[in-house]
Amino acid sequence: MFELAFEPRIGGQAIPDSVRIMEAGLKSSDKKLLKACKACRNGDLRLVIEKRFIDARRNRLKIVYRFDFKAEAEIEKKQEELKKLAFPHKEFFSEHEGQFARPVVVGTGPAGLFAALILAKYGLRPIVIERGPEMSKRIEDCDNYMNGKAKLMPNSNIQFGEGGAGTFSDGKLYSGVTSGLKSFVNQMLALHGAPADIIYDAHPHVGTDKIRDIVVNVRKDIISLGGEVLFETLFQGYRKGKDGLESITVQDKNGSREIKCSSLILAIGHAGRDTFRALERLGIAMEPKPFSVGVRIEHLREDIDIAQYGIDTTTTPDLMAANYKLACDTKTGRRLYTFCMCPGGTVVPSQTQEGMVCTNGMSVRSRDAANSNSAILVPVDSSDYGPGTLDGMYYQEELEKKAYVAGGSNGFAPAVRYGDLVNGKVTDKFGKVVPSYKPGVRPADFSTIFPEAVLDTLKDGVAEMGRKIKGFDSPDAVLTAVETRSSSPVRILRDRETYQSINVPGIFPCGEGAGYAGGIMSSAIDGINCANALALALINGAK
Numbered sequence: 001m002f003e004l005a006f007e008p009r010i011g012g013q014a015i016p017d018s019v020r021i022m023e024a025g026l027k028s029s030d031k032k033l034l035k036a037c038k039a040c041r042n043g044d045l046r047l048v049i050e051k052r053f054i055d056a057r058r059n060r061l062k063i064v065y066r067f068d069f070k071a072e073a074e075i076e077k078k079q080e081e082l083k084k085l086a087f088p089h090k091e092f093f094s095e096h097e098g099q100f101a102r103p104v105v106v107g108t109g110p111a112g113l114f115a116a117l118i119l120a121k122y123g124l125r126p127i128v129i130e131r132g133p134e135m136s137k138r139i140e141d142c143d144n145y146m147n148g149k150a151k152l153m154p155n156s157n158i159q160f161g162e163g164g165a166g167t168f169s170d171g172k173l174y175s176g177v178t179s180g181l182k183s184f185v186n187q188m189l190a191l192h193g194a195p196a197d198i199i200y201d202a203h204p205h206v207g208t209d210k211i212r213d214i215v216v217n218v219r220k221d222i223i224s225l226g227g228e229v230l231f232e233t234l235f236q237g238y239r240k241g242k243d244g245l246e247s248i249t250v251q252d253k254n255g256s257r258e259i260k261c262s263s264l265i266l267a268i269g270h271a272g273r274d275t276f277r278a279l280e281r282l283g284i285a286m287e288p289k290p291f292s293v294g295v296r297i298e299h300l301r302e303d304i305d306i307a308q309y310g311i312d313t314t315t316t317p318d319l320m321a322a323n324y325k326l327a328c329d330t331k332t333g334r335r336l337y338t339f340c341m342c343p344g345g346t347v348v349p350s351q352t353q354e355g356m357v358c359t360n361g362m363s364v365r366s367r368d369a370a371n372s373n374s375a376i377l378v379p380v381d382s383s384d385y386g387p388g389t390l391d392g393m394y395y396q397e398e399l400e401k402k403a404y405v406a407g408g409s410n411g412f413a414p415a416v417r418y419g420d421l422v423n424g425k426v427t428d429k430f431g432k433v434v435p436s437y438k439p440g441v442r443p444a445d446f447s448t449i450f451p452e453a454v455l456d457t458l459k460d461g462v463a464e465m466g467r468k469i470k471g472f473d474s475p476d477a478v479l480t481a482v483e484t485r486s487s488s489p490v491r492i493l494r495d496r497e498t499y500q501s502i503n504v505p506g507i508f509p510c511g512e513g514a515g516y517a518g519g520i521m522s523s524a525i526d527g528i529n530c531a532n533a534l535a536l537a538l539i540n541g542a543k
Contacts, residue, residue, distance in 0.1 A: 001050070001066060001067070001068050002025075002030075002033055002036070002066070002067055002068060003064065003065065003066050003067075004021060004024055004025075004064070004065050004067075005055065005062040005063065005064045005065075006020065006024070006062065006063045006064075006065075006318070007061065007062060007063075008061060008063060008311065008316040008318040008319050009316055009317065009318055010311075010315050010316055011315065011316070011317075012317055013317055014317035014318070015317075017049055017052065017065065017197065018047050018049065021047060021049070021065055021067055022037055022040065022041070022047065025037035026038070026041075036069040037069075039069065040069050044071075045069040045070060045071060046069065046070055046071075046072065046075060047067060047069055048067060048068050048069070048070050048075065049065060049066075049067045049199075049200040050066045050067055050068060050200055051065070051066040051200050051201075051202060052064070052065050052066075052197065052200050052201050052202060053201075053202035053203075054202075054309075054319070056308065056309055056310070059310060061309050061310055061311065063318055063319070082180070082183060082184045082187065085180050085181060085184060086118065086181060086184045086528060087118065087121060087122070088532060089122065089532065089535045089536065089539060090121075090122065092539055093122040093123050093124065093535070094123070096542070097123050098123070099542070100124060100538050100542075101260075101261075101262055101263070102124065102125050102126060102127055103119055103124055103126050103127070103261070103263040103264065103265065103534055104126065104127045104128075104129060104248060104259065104261045104263070104264045104265070105119070105126050105127070105128045105129070105264075105265045105267060106129045106235045106248075106264065106265065106266050106267060106268055107129075107130065107164060107266075107267035107268050107269055107510075107511070107513070108128060108130040108162050108163060108164055108215070108219070108229070109163065109164025109165060109166055109267060109269050109511060109512070109523060110164065110166050110511070110520045110521075110523040110524040110527065111265075111267035111510045111511025111512065111517060111523040111524065111526050111527035111530070112128065112130075112164070112265065112267035112510070112511070112527060113163075113215065113218050113219070113222075113524075113527065114185065114188075114523075114524040114525075114527035114528050114531070115265045115267060115510060115527035115528065115530050115531040115534075116128045116222050116227060116265075116527075116531075117188070117218055117221065117222055118527075118528055118531035118532065118535075119227070119531050119534070119535070120221070120222045120225035120226065120227040121225060122531075122535055123225070123226065124535070124538075125225070125226035125227055125228070126222070126227045126228075127227070127228050127230065127259070127261075128219075128222065128227060128228065128229045128230065129230050129233045129234075129235055129250060130161070130162060130229065130230065130231050130232075130233065131155050131160055131232070131233065131234040131235070131272075132155050132156050132157075132160035132161030132162065132231065132232065133155075133156050133161055133162065133231050133232055134161075134162050134216075134231050135161070135162045135163065135167070135212055135215060135216050137156065137161075138156050138157075138160075138161030138162055138163075138167070139212065141153045141156040141157065141161075142156070142157060142158055142161075142168065145157065145349070145411075145439070146348065146349065146438035146439055147438065147439070148438075148439045148440075151354070152349075152351065152352075152353070152354055152411065154352060154353060154354075155232065155234070157349075157350075157351070157352055158348055158349060158350045158360060159269065159271035159350055159351075159352045159485075160269075160271065160352060162215060162216070162219065162231065163211070163212065163215035164269050165269055165271065165350070165360070165485075166211065166215075166520050166523075167208070167211060167212055167215060168208055168348060168350075168360065168362050169208060169211070169340070169360070169361070169362055169520070170205060170207070170208065170340065170341075170342045170343075170345060170361060170362060170363040171205055171206030171207045171208060171210065171211040171363075171365075171520070172203070172204070172205055172206075172340070172519065172520065173185070173186060173189070173198055173204040173205065173206065173520055173521045174202075174203045174204060174205075174521070175519055175520075175521035175522050175525075177521060177522045177525060179525050181524075181525045181528055181529075182521060182525070183199070184528070185521060185524045185525060185528075186198050186199045186204060187199060188218075189206065189214055192214045192217040192218050192221065193210070193213050193214045193217050194206050194210060194211075194214050195210065195365070203323060205320070205363075205365075205367075206365065207363060207364045207365025207366070207367070208362050208363065208364050208365075209364040209365055210364075210365050230250075230252070232252060232253060233250050233251070233252045234250060234251045234252070235248060235249075235250055235266075235268065235275060236248075236249040236250060236251055236256065236278060237249050237278050237279075237281075237282055238261075238264065238282065238504070238507065239258075240282075240504055243505070244262065244504065244505030244506040245261060245262055245263070245264055245504060245505065245506030245507055246260070246261075246262065247259060247260045247261055248261050248264060261506075262506050263506055263508075263534050263537070263538065264506060264507050264508065265508045265510050265527070265530050265531065265534060266492065266507055266508065266509050266510060266513075266514060267510040267511040267513065267514070267523075267527060267530075268511075268513040268514070269511070269512060269513040270485060270487060270488035270489070270512050270513040271350075271352050271485060271513075272513055273352075273393055273397070275513075276390060276393060276490055277390065279492065280389055280390060283503070284492060284501055284503065284504055284507070285492070285493040285501060285502050285503045285504075286389050286490050286491065286492050286493060287389065287490065287491050287493060288382055288387065288388065288389055288390075288391060288392050288489065288490060288491075289392065289487075289488060289489060289490055289491045289515050290379060290380065290381040290382075290392075291379075291380065291392060291396075291484075291486060291487045291488065291489050292337075292339070292377035292378060292379045292380060292486050292487065293377065293378060293380055293395075293396070293399060293450075293454060293482065293483065293484050294336075294375055294376045294377035294378050294454070294458060294482070294483050295359070295375070295376060295446075295458065295479045295480055295481045295482060295483055296347045296359045296360075296361060296373050296374070296375055296376075296437075296479070296480045296483055297373060297374060297375075297376050297418070297462065297477055297478070297479050298347060298371045298372070298373040298433055298435065298436060298477065298478040298479075298480070299371065299372055299373075299433060299471065299472070299474065299477050300370065300371060300372075300432060300433055301313075301321050301343065301344045301367075301368075301369065301370060301371055301372045302314075303471050303474070304321070304322050304324065304343070304372045304469070304471075305321060305322045307322075307469050307470045307471055307472075308322035308323075308324060308469070309322050313344075314368065320343065320344070320366070320367040321343030321344035321363075321367040321368070321372055322343055322372070323341050323343045323372075324338065324341055324374070324469055325338055325341065326338045326465045326468055326469065326472075328461055328464040328465055328468075329464075330456075330457050330460040330461045330464065331456070331460050332453055332456050332457045332460065334378055334379065334453065334454075334457045335378070335379060335457075335461075336376055336377070336378055336457050336458065336460075336461025336462070336464070336465070337376070337377055338374040338375065338376055338377075338465075339374065339375040339376075339377050339486050340360070340361055340374060340375050340486070340519075341361070341372070341373075341374035342361035342362060342363040342367075342372065342373050342374065343363060343367045343372045344363055344366070344367030344368050344369045344371075344372055345361055345362055345363030345364075345367065345369055345371070345372065345373055345436075346361070346362055346363075346369055346371070346373070346436040346437075346438075347359050347360070347361055347362075347373050347413075347435070347436050347437040347480050348360050348361065348362045348437070348438070349411070349413070349437070349438070349439070350485060351400060351404075354411075355401060355404055356397065356400035356401055356403070356404050357400055357403040357404045357407050357411065357412075357413050357414070357481070357482065358400050358403070358482060358483070358484055358485060359375075359413060359437065359480055359481070359482065359483050360375075360483070360485070361373050361374065361375065369436065370434070370436070371433060371434075371436050371478075373436070375483040375486060376458065376461065376462065376465075376479075376483075377483065377486055378453075378454045378457045378458065378461075380392075380395070380454070384451070384453075389490060390489070390490065392489030392490065393489045393490065395489070396484040396485065396489060399449060399450070399482045399484055400482060400484060402448060402449045402482075403449055403481045403482045405448075406442070406444040406445070406446075406448050406449050406481070407441070407442045407444060408442045411439055412439060412440045412441055412442045413435075413437045413440075413441050413442070413480050413481065414441070414442060414443075414444030414446065414449060414480070414481045415427070415430075415435050415437070415441035415442070415443060415444065415478055415479065415480045415481070416443060416444060416445075416446055416478070416479050417430060417431060417433075417475060417476055417477070417478060417479075418462055418473060418474065418475055418476070418477040418478075418479060419474075419475025419476065420475075421446060421458070421459060421479060422459055422463075422475075424447075426443050426444060426445050427443040428443070430443075430476075430478060431475070431476035432476050433474075433476045433477060433478045434478075435478045435480060437480050441480060444481070446458075446479070446481060449481050449482060450481075450482075458479070462477070486518075487512065487515075487518050488512055488513050488514070488515045490515060491514065491515030491516070492509035492513075492514040492515060493509075494508070494509045494514070494516075498533055498537065499529065499530050499533035499534075500533070500537070506537075508530045508533060508534055510526055510527055510530040511523045511526050511527060
């Protein structure tokens with residue numbers, strides 16, 4: 001393994017990572033590195049970048065690469081190991097092709113898509129159900145709403161539609177989950193159109209503009225393998241027999257109908273509140289789950305860049321906008337933390353119903369927008385909203401309704417300068433940070449939205465974070481309310497070994513909505529695990 005560090009170049013054109021490493025290696029005084037580079041140039045070995053990360057310690061900014069040179073046989077061996085990890089039952093289904101009933105997957109977010117992809121590659125021809133439309137129609141509907149040209153569409157918005165909530169996000173793939181499947185997910189995404197650097201970047205990032213094409217390519221792959229994707233088809237419920245799941249009910253443009261189904265992956269996402277209500281009525285085992293609420297905070301991208309890296313990243317082709325991850329204890333006894341940081345991004349609407357306002361963050365691949373934003377969140381639990389299974393969901397709805405009213409009851413989001421929030425004022429005029437939220441913002445009194453404990457935690461926590469990143473507590477920082485959907489307020493209970501619902505065999509609760517993931521990567525991994533658990537259940541049932 002070799003390591004090289006480079007200082008960012010000011011100006012000029014971007015150089016591919018592999019080219020940069022090779023050029024440096026061929027000029028190196030390290031004889032071992034020089035020899036390996038020559039062997040690579042001759043085609044005997046291949047350059048494999050294992051990791052790229054930024055080292056900003058001691059005020060000396062460097063981009064560090066760890067890499068090696070490997071023979072084709074060694075690379076192919078690793079690829080085969082990844083396939084075995086993701087497809088442990090491939091041989092069985094190859095030998096028993098066409099002998100099993102088609103499984104159903106509800107949801108086309110990361111969990112649902114990867115579950116369906118695995119099932120499709122087993123030859124099980126999954127039926128995938130998505131309540132929203134296909135990508136191009138969804139993008140059109142979202143753009144029209146944000147630009148004030150149309151009303152919010154209840155099933156075609158930043159939460160619902162092809163790709164799920166992840167379609168309108170930063171496309172962050174960094175995750176603390178420990179799993180060999182992380183490499184598989186990154187390679188699958190790259191295979192379907194993601195930038196190759198996500199395979200080795202320490203904080204891989206795709207970007208909203210790129211992830212849309214990837215989602216469509218995965219869908220096409222599923223269909224090419226015999227799968228079927230039904231858009232604008234709402235999952236309404238299920239029918240249970242003595243041995244477990246027997247069928248599901250869906251609604252499309254032609255009305256309600258039943259689909260026979262004994263194996264269902266339920267990857268509904270955590271915005272499907274009507275589905276949570278239906279599942280509770282049907283009696284599937286669920287429990288309330290702690291989550292977090294807060295706001296989006298925006299700073300100038302340039303200010304965050306300089307605070308983190310010492311330079312404005314737009315001056316170099318070697319860096320994208322700087323990110324951060326912060327957490328602190330506060331005087332209220334509660335913790336405040338950042339989540340889903342979007343460098344060089346925008347704040348976007350993620351409500352699914354009229355009469356509510358909810359925010360999220362989004363960045364495109366270039367991360368070059370004027371502001372950087374992240375959620376700043378306060379953990380809440382049943383002591384804040386009650387012990388009922390859906391009480392957390394009702395608490396989210398209450399905050400979103402209050403935000404709608406505070407924003408002017410027209411879809412605008414309530415916003416305030418941090419300096420005004422601390423001083424108990426309603427913002428008269430925004431300063432150097434211009435709110436990016438569309439369709440627009442309205443200055444508001446946040447005390448009409450949040451409980452005192454949450455509001456005081458936001459005030460004190462941002463000040464604490466300002467001690468960690470210079471300028472984070474700038475009076476001009478903009479806070480836009482509310483952020484309520486960082487994670488699901490419920491967990492659909494499943495068996496740890498079989499991944500099946502503890503009281504409805506055949507249903508596999510999956511991903512963020514079921515309470516088992518938190519982000520693109522962990523959701524995709526959970527989708528893979530649920531698909532393989534379903535496959536194993538089919539195998540065991542056939543014996």
